[in-house]
Amino acid sequence: MPLRFSACPMNLALVLAFLRDLAAHNHKAWMDEHRPRYYAARTEYTALVAELLRLAAADLEPGLRGLRPADLMFRINKNDRSQLDPEPYKRNMGAGFKPGGRHSARAGYFVAVQPGGGTYVGAGYRRPAPEELARIRQEIHYSGPTFHALRQNATLLHHFPAGLDQSQALRTAPKGYLRTDPDIEWLRLKSFFVWQHFPDADVVRPDFAARVLEAWQAARPLVAFLNHALE
Numbered sequence: 001m002p003l004r005f006s007a008c009p010m011n012l013a014l015v016l017a018f019l020r021d022l023a024a025h026n027h028k029a030w031m032d033e034h035r036p037r038y039y040a041a042r043t044e045y046t047a048l049v050a051e052l053l054r055l056a057a058a059d060l061e062p063g064l065r066g067l068r069p070a071d072l073m074f075r076i077n078k079n080d081r082s083q084l085d086p087e088p089y090k091r092n093m094g095a096g097f098k099p100g101g102r103h104s105a106r107a108g109y110f111v112a113v114q115p116g117g118g119t120y121v122g123a124g125y126r127r128p129a130p131e132e133l134a135r136i137r138q139e140i141h142y143s144g145p146t147f148h149a150l151r152q153n154a155t156l157l158h159h160f161p162a163g164l165d166q167s168q169a170l171r172t173a174p175k176g177y178l179r180t181d182p183d184i185e186w187l188r189l190k191s192f193f194v195w196q197h198f199p200d201a202d203v204v205r206p207d208f209a210a211r212v213l214e215a216w217q218a219a220r221p222l223v224a225f226l227n228h229a230l231e
Contacts, residue, residue: 010047012113013204014040019091020115026087038076045093045113049073051209052111056097060109060216063099071101092118097216105132107192107226109216119203121212122195123160123219125226127168132230137174137187139229144183150222151186159215160194192226194219 018041022031031038049069057064072095078088091114098108107125114120128136140147150156151164169188173179177187196215202208 010044010051012044012048012208015045015093015113016115016200016203017041019093019113022089023091023115026089026091028088031089042076042093046073048111048113048209049095052095052212053097055209055213056109056216060213060220061097061099064097067099067101069095072097074102105129106230107223109219109223110195111212113203115200117197117199119198119200120195121198121215122193123216123223124164124191124193126191126193128191128230133190136192136226136229137177139225140183140186141177141181143225147183147186147225150225153218153221155218156194156222159218160196162196163194164189165191165193165195192222194222 018034018037021034021037046069049072053064053067053069053072057067074090074094074096076089076093078085078090092112093114094110094112096102096108096110098104098106100106105128108123110120110122112118112120125132125136157163164186166185166189168190170190172188173181173184174187177184181187198208198211202211205211
């Protein structure tokens with residue numbers, strides 16, 4: 001039976017409008033003055049997360065069952081600001097769909113709404129801890145052909161044309177591996193993540209949730225490979 005999507009689409013245009021204004025006035029005084037707008041935007045984004053959670057728990061990741069949107073949504077406040085970052089708030093609203101919640105030590109699925117084409121849908125594991133990264137590298141070393149077949153899968157690349165993000169990588173071979181290893185290009189990675197950006201016009205379409213889920217489905221075998229390594 002095909003999945004049924006909500007008959008009452010969420011108002012993501014309201015989310016984009018709020019985040020656009022927040023980016024132009026990213027300080028506490030403005031947020032305090034516009035707190036009702038923030039709550040309204042967060043309500044609409046929560047509706048998107050709730051719809052995706054319902055669908056993903058039924059057809060993508062059974063381990064999501066029993067979780068609430070609040071277990072998946074990231075805070076808009078920045079918790080790791082440096083002295084060079086004067087902005088107290090993120091410019092997006094995001095969520096991580098993983099069994100155990102957004103911070104669990106597993107690969108999973110992500111969606112963040114941000115105006116100006118910054119909205120992205122992603123899957124995999126970004127910046128795993130050293131011990132988790134070591135397990136993933138070991139699995140690639142042991143099961144190279146399987147890994148390469150997954151990352152080069154035509155359905156995955158249809159939704160994520162850039163493939164695995166290679167922007168975060170070691171400059172040399174990780175400890176325990178030779179620089180001449182045939183898989184060294186991939187063993188050097190520090191994240192194993194695919195993502196695709198969406199323009200604002202696509203975000204406000206009534207089928208946006210369906211497109212997110214379709215992209216996640218394409219990444220499901222890769223996510224399963226990463227989680228198998230972690231287990």
